Amino acid sequence: MGKTIIVSNRLPIQISKVENNYKYTSSSGGLATGMNSIRKKEDFLWIGWPGISFDEIDKKSWGPVQKHLDNNNYFPVNLEKKEIDEFYYGLSNKALWPLFHYFIEYSVFSQNQWDSYVEVNKKFAEAVINNVEDGDIIWVHDYQLLLCPKMIRDQKPNTTIGFFLHIPFPSFEIFRIFPWREELLQGILGADQIGFHTYDYERHFLSSVKRILKNDVDFNRIDLGSRKVVVDTFPMGIDFEKFNSAAKKRLIEKKSKKSELKKQLDYHKKTSSGGKLILSIDRLDYTKGVVNRIKAFEIFLRKYPQYLEKVRLVMLTVPSRAAVSDYKRLKRETDEIVGRVNGEFATVNWTPIWYYYRNMDFEDLVDLYTTSDIAMITPVRDGMNLVAKEFISTRVEKDGVLILSEMAGASKELFQAVLVNPFDLNNMAEALFQSVNMSKSEQIERNKRMQIRLKRYNVRHWAKEFMRGLEQQSKIKVKSTATKIDSNELFKIKANFDSSSKKIFFLDYDGTLVEFNDKPKLATPSSRVKKLLQNISGLKNTEVVIISGRDQSFLSKHFDHFKVNLVAEHGNYRKEINGSWIDLNFQEKNDWMLDILPVFEAFTDRTPGTFIEKKKTSLVWHFRKTDPELASERVVELKTVLSSLASDELQITDIVNGIEVSKGIFNKGNSVVDFLSKTKYDFILCAGDDVTDESMFSKLAKNNFSIKIGRKKTKANYFVDSPNQLLSILEKLIKN
Numbered sequence: 001m002g003k004t005i006i007v008s009n010r011l012p013i014q015i016s017k018v019e020n021n022y023k024y025t026s027s028s029g030g031l032a033t034g035m036n037s038i039r040k041k042e043d044f045l046w047i048g049w050p051g052i053s054f055d056e057i058d059k060k061s062w063g064p065v066q067k068h069l070d071n072n073n074y075f076p077v078n079l080e081k082k083e084i085d086e087f088y089y090g091l092s093n094k095a096l097w098p099l100f101h102y103f104i105e106y107s108v109f110s111q112n113q114w115d116s117y118v119e120v121n122k123k124f125a126e127a128v129i130n131n132v133e134d135g136d137i138i139w140v141h142d143y144q145l146l147l148c149p150k151m152i153r154d155q156k157p158n159t160t161i162g163f164f165l166h167i168p169f170p171s172f173e174i175f176r177i178f179p180w181r182e183e184l185l186q187g188i189l190g191a192d193q194i195g196f197h198t199y200d201y202e203r204h205f206l207s208s209v210k211r212i213l214k215n216d217v218d219f220n221r222i223d224l225g226s227r228k229v230v231v232d233t234f235p236m237g238i239d240f241e242k243f244n245s246a247a248k249k250r251l252i253e254k255k256s257k258k259s260e261l262k263k264q265l266d267y268h269k270k271t272s273s274g275g276k277l278i279l280s281i282d283r284l285d286y287t288k289g290v291v292n293r294i295k296a297f298e299i300f301l302r303k304y305p306q307y308l309e310k311v312r313l314v315m316l317t318v319p320s321r322a323a324v325s326d327y328k329r330l331k332r333e334t335d336e337i338v339g340r341v342n343g344e345f346a347t348v349n350w351t352p353i354w355y356y357y358r359n360m361d362f363e364d365l366v367d368l369y370t371t372s373d374i375a376m377i378t379p380v381r382d383g384m385n386l387v388a389k390e391f392i393s394t395r396v397e398k399d400g401v402l403i404l405s406e407m408a409g410a411s412k413e414l415f416q417a418v419l420v421n422p423f424d425l426n427n428m429a430e431a432l433f434q435s436v437n438m439s440k441s442e443q444i445e446r447n448k449r450m451q452i453r454l455k456r457y458n459v460r461h462w463a464k465e466f467m468r469g470l471e472q473q474s475k476i477k478v479k480s481t482a483t484k485i486d487s488n489e490l491f492k493i494k495a496n497f498d499s500s501s502k503k504i505f506f507l508d509y510d511g512t513l514v515e516f517n518d519k520p521k522l523a524t525p526s527s528r529v530k531k532l533l534q535n536i537s538g539l540k541n542t543e544v545v546i547i548s549g550r551d552q553s554f555l556s557k558h559f560d561h562f563k564v565n566l567v568a569e570h571g572n573y574r575k576e577i578n579g580s581w582i583d584l585n586f587q588e589k590n591d592w593m594l595d596i597l598p599v600f601e602a603f604t605d606r607t608p609g610t611f612i613e614k615k616k617t618s619l620v621w622h623f624r625k626t627d628p629e630l631a632s633e634r635v636v637e638l639k640t641v642l643s644s645l646a647s648d649e650l651q652i653t654d655i656v657n658g659i660e661v662s663k664g665i666f667n668k669g670n671s672v673v674d675f676l677s678k679t680k681y682d683f684i685l686c687a688g689d690d691v692t693d694e695s696m697f698s699k700l701a702k703n704n705f706s707i708k709i710g711r712k713k714t715k716a717n718y719f720v721d722s723p724n725q726l727l728s729i730l731e732k733l734i735k736n
Contacts, residue, residue, distance in 0.1 A: 002135030003043035004467070006035055007128055009088070009144040011048035011074050015065060017056055022065050031141060031166070035463060039073070047075045047127050054078040077127050079120065086116035092144045093321060095178070100143060100167050101287040101381040102174055106326055109179050118147060121187070125151035132156055137470055140191065142166045147183065150190030160474035162466060163191035164234070167383040168409070169201040172208045185213050189224065192473040195234040195466055197384045197409040202233050210628040214657075217628075225710040225721050230473060234466050235413055237458040238389045240451075246366045247394035261364050264354075265314070265371040275310045276436050279372035281365075281387055282379070283320040284357070286330050289380040289405065289422040290317060294337050294353070296378075296428035301345055301352060304433055309350040311436060314372065316356045331357075369394035374435045376403045377410075378422040384409040388417070389454055398444040398451065401435040403428070413453055416446040482708055482719040485729055489718065493685075493705055494733055500683035502541050505730075506672055506696060509548035509555075511656055511689035512709050515723055516624070520613070525558055532727060536734055537563040545675060547571070547668050549655065549692060551615050552581050570662070570692050571671040572617040583616075592650060593619060596661055599641055607634050617662055624657035635659065656690045669695030685733075686716075687726055 012032035014025040026032070039046070050069070057078070069076055079087070090113035098106035125148050128138060132152075139162040140148050149161050165188075175181060185208060188194060196202045202220065209215050209222055216223040220231045265277065278297070282288035297313050317334065321327045338355045345352045360368070369375070375391040385408040392402055392414065404410060404417040411419055420431045483489060497503065510516055510523060517523035525533075537544045546559055547567040552575070555566045566575040575581045597612070600621050604610045609626030612619065621638065623631040638659060642652050653660045672686065676699075686696050689709035697706040697715040706716035709726055720726050 002133055002137070003045055005128060005132060005136055005138045006044075006046045006048075006141070007124060007138060007145060007148060008046070008048045008141040009092075011046060011050050011069075011076065013069075013072070013074065014051040016052060017058075020058075020061065022052075022061075024068065044073050045075055045131055046073060047124065047131070048077060049079050049084075050074075050076040053081040053084055055081050075127060075131060077124050079123070083116060083120055086113045087120040088144065089321070089324065091117040093324070096143045096146075097167070098286075099174065099178060100170050102168075102170060103286060103381075104174065104177060106286065107177070114180055121145055121147035122151060124148050125155070128152050129155050132159060134158075136160075137467070137474060138162065139164070139466070139470065147187035148190075150187045153190035160470060161191045162193045162195070162470040162473075163188055164195040164466065165201065165383070166197070166236070168381055169196060169205045169208075171204050172211050175204070175208045176212060181208070181212055185209055189213075189215075189222065189229055192227070192229060193466070193470045194229060194231045196231070197233070197235050198412050199233045200412075201383075201409075202231055206231060207629075214624065214628065225712070227711075230469065232469060234462055234469075235409065235457070236384050236386070237454060237460075237462045238386050238393060239460075240393045240455045240458045243366065243369070243390050243393035244396065244455075246362070247370050247396050250363065250366050250370055251396060261367055265367065275312070276307075276373040277371060278311060278313045278374045278376050278432070279316075279368055279391070280313055280376050281316040281368065282318070282377075284317040284327065284331060284334065285320050286326065287379055287381050289378045290315075290330075290334055291337060292380065292422055292425060293376055293378050293428070294334070294341060296425045297353070297376075297432065298341050298344075299425055299429040300432045301341075303429060307436065308345060308352075309347060311432075312351070313353045313376075314356075314368065315353055316358075316360060316368065318359055319357065365390075366394060370396070372400070374401045374403060374432070376428075376432070377408065378403065378405040378420060378428060379408050380405070380422045382408040382410075386410075388414060392447060392450045393454055395447050395451070398447040399440055400447065401438055401443055402447075402450075403431050403435055413457075414450050416449050482711070482714055482716050484711075485707070485718050485720055485725075490729060490732060493729075496705075497683050497685075497733055500681075502679065502681045503539070503683040504543045504545065504675065504679075504681045504685075505536060506545045506547050506675075506684075506686040506688075508668075508688035508690075508693050509546060509550055512687050512693075512723055512726065513546075516656060520622075521554075528727060530562075532730055533559070533562050533564060536730070539734060543675075543679075545671075547671060547688075547696070549620075549660070556581075565675070567668070567671045569615050569617050571667045571669075572662075574671065574674075590617070590663070592663055595645060596642070596650075599638070599645065603634060603638050607631070610634075618660050619662075620655070620658050620660045622658045631657075654691060660692075667695045668692060669699045672696045672699050688716075689723075 008031060012027040012035070014027065016023045016025070090110065094108040095113065124145055129152060132138065137160045138152060141164050143165060149163050152159065152161055178184065194205070196205065206217050210217050222229040222231065280293055282290060284290065301308060338353050342351055342353055369391050375388065377385060377388045379385060382405070388402060388404050388408065388410045402414065402417040404414055404419055405422045406419050407422055418431045418435055420428045422428065507513060513529050514523050514525060533544060536542060544564040545567060546555060546564055548555060549570050550568060552568045552573050555568050559566055563577055565577055567573070572584055573581050574584060596619055600612045600619060603621065604612055607623065607626055607630060610621060610623045612621055623634065639652060642661060651662050653662070684700060684704040685707070686700055686704065687707040687709065688696060694715050700706050702717065705718060707726065708714040708716040708719040709723060710721065711719050720729065
C-alpha cells in the first residue's frame with residue numbers, strides 16, 4: 001500500500017503575512033481533526049491552498065515557509081487573487097453553494113467564473129498527478145473540487161480515488177438547473193467511491209446520474225462500463241473526547257480563571273430564578289436560518305409572556321464571506337430584527353437577546369455549550385451541522401435540550417433531539433416551550449442515547465470507515481471474460497494484421513463507430529469515421545462490412561459511396577459493394593406487427609419521452625429519452641404483455657435503451673457466417689456493443705479478433721471502453 005493523499009480546497013493550516021514574516025495558524029475544523037489518524041502516517045500528503053494569495057508571497061522569503069510545509073507533509077496549490085475571487089468567491093460560493101442548499105434565487109452562473117473553476121481544478125489535479133505514485137490512495141473533498149477526480153483519472157486511470165461531499169447534494173429538479181451539470185457529474189464519477197453525509201444526498205446524486213448521464217445504477221453502484229463506482233453514506237462525526245474533556249475541565253475551574261463571557265453567563269443564571277439560556281450559534285449564512293430563529297423566539301415571548309425576564313437567547317454569529325453582497329444584506333437584516341425584538345421586550349434589568357458577531361476561541365465556545373440550557377440549531381438546509389453534535393458532547397451531566405432542524409444532516413442521527421421544521425415559526429416557538437419545560441429525567445434519557453452514538457461514531461471512525469471502503473475498492477477489479485486492448489495486445493493484433501493476406505472487418509454502427517444519440521437520426525458518421533472507412537476499404541485484399549440494426553435507407557444514405565458491404569436490420573437485408581439490397585426474409589409476412597404495434601403505442605402514450613421505430617422486419621420501442629426509473633418499470637410491464645401475446649416465432653430482444661420485437665430468421669451471426677463461407681480470410685476483426693452483436697462473436701473462432709465496446713459479459717475475446725477507443729485502435733492498426 002502506498003501513501004494517502006488528501007486533497008481539499010484549504011490546507012489544515014492558514015498562512016498569513018505579518019510584516020516581513022509569515023504566521024501559521026492550525027485549523028481546528030472537522031476535516032482537519034478527522035484526518036489526524038491518517039496524518040500520523042509517514043506515507044501521507046495533504047494538497048491544498050495555504051490561505052494566502054500568490055500575489056502576497058515574497059518569493060525571496062518563501063523558503064522557510066516551504067520547508068515548514070514539507071516538514072508537515074503539506075503541498076501548497078498557489079492561487080492568485082483573481083483565481084480566488086472567481087473560483088472560490090465566484091462559482092463555488094455564488095453558484096454551487098446556494099444551488100446545493102436550495103437557494104436558487106442567490107445562484108449566479110457566470111461563464112468566466114466557470115472557466116476559472118475548471119482551471120483551478122486543473123491546478124489541484126496537476127498537483128496530485130505530480131505527487132502520486134503507483135499504489136497511492138487519493139481522497140478529494142468537497143464542492144470546490146468536483147471536477148478534480150476525473151481530471152486525475154484521465155491522467156492516472158489505475159489510481160484509487162475517493163470523493164466526499166460535505167454539503168447537501170440537491171434533488172435532480174434543483175441540480176439540473178446548473179448549466180454545466182454533465183461536467184460536474186462526470187467530474188465526481190472519476191472517483192471509485194463517493195461519500196455523502198446522509199442517504200437523502202446519496203439518493204439525489206444517483207437520481208441525477210441516472211437522469212442526466214443515463215448511466216446504469218444498480219442499488220448504490222454506478223456502471224461506467226470499464227469500472228463500477230460505489231456511492232455510500234458516511235455521516236461525519238466530531239472529536240467527542242476533545243469536547244467532552246474540555247467541558248469537564250471548564251466546569252471545575254476556579255472563579256479566577258473564568259473568562260468574562262463565562263462570568264456574564266453565570267450572572268444571568270444567578271439573577272434569573274428558573275431562568276434559561278437558549279444558545280444559537282452559527283456562521284452568518286443564509287442557509288443557517290438565523291432570521292427565522294429570531295422570529296420564532298419573538299413568537300415564543302409573545303405567546304408565553306410568563307417567560308419574559310427569565311429566558312434569554314444568546315446568539316453567536318461568526319462572520320462569513322462578509323464582502324459578498326448577499327451576506328452584507330443578511331447581516332443588516334439580522335441586526336435590524338435583533339434590535340427590534342430587544343427594543344420591544346427589553347426591561348431595565350433584562351435584554352432578551354445577547355448578540356455576538358465575532359469569532360470565538362475554543363474555551364469560550366465550550367463555556368457557551370456548558371452554560372446554556374437549550375441549543376437551538378435550526379438551519380434551513382445543512383449538510384451535517386457539527387455544532388449540534390458538539391453541544392451534546394459537552395453535556396457532562398447529560399442535561400440540556402437540543403432543538404434541531406429536520407433539514408440538517410445531523411437530524412438523521414440525533415433523532416432524540418426536539419426536531420423542528422425551520423420554516424414553521426409557530427412549530428419552533430412550541431418547541432421552545434416544550435424544551436423550557438422538559439423534565440431533567442427526559443433530558444438525560446435523550447442525551448444519553450445521543451452521546452452513545454457520538455462517542456462511538458466519532459470523526460476518526462468516520463475517516464477510517466471511508467478509507468476502509470476505499471481500500472476495498474482498490475482491491476476489486478471488474479471481472480470480464482474479455483481482455484482489454486492495451487499497447488501490448490494492440491501490438492499482437494497489428495502483427496497478425498500486417499502478416500495476413502486476406503482481411504475482413506465486421507463493424508456494428510451505433511455504440512461502436514458512433515456514440516448513442518437521443519435522436520438516432522442525428523447519430524450520423526463523423527468525418528473521422530468516414531476517413532477511417534475510406535482508408536480501411538482502400539487497402540489491398542481488405543473488405544469491410546457495416547452490420548447494423550439500422551434500416552436500409554439510413555445505411556445507403558451514409559455508406560453507399562464507400563467501398564463497403566452493408567447489412568441492415570440485424571441481418572435481414574444485405575447489400576454488397578455496387579449491388580442492390582437483398583431481402584433475406586422475402587417469404588416472411590409481417591402481419592404480426594398489427595398485433596404488436598397497438599401495444600407499443602399504448603405504452604408510448606403512457607410513457608413520455610419514448611418513441612417507436614418501425615422497420616421492415618421489426619418494431620423497436622425506444623426509451624432512452626424518458627425518466628430512467630419510469631422506464632425500468634415500464635420495461636418489465638411491457639415484456640410481460642409481449643410474452644403473453646407473442647408466438648414462439650417472435651423474438652423479444654433487449655437492446656441498448658430499447659426493446660426490439662422481430663420475426664426474422666436471420667441475425668448478425670448468420671450474416672457473418674455467410675460472408676466467411678464465400679472467401680477464406682486469415683485476419684478477421686469484428687466489433688460491436690450490445691446483445692445483438694453476441695451472435696457475431698459466437699460464430700468466430702478463438703484466434704479471430706472480436707471486440708466488445710464496454711466491459712460487460714460477452715463472448716468477445718477483447719474489449720475497449722468506448723467508440724472513441726475503438727476508432728483509435730483501428731487507426732493505429734492500419735497505419736504503416
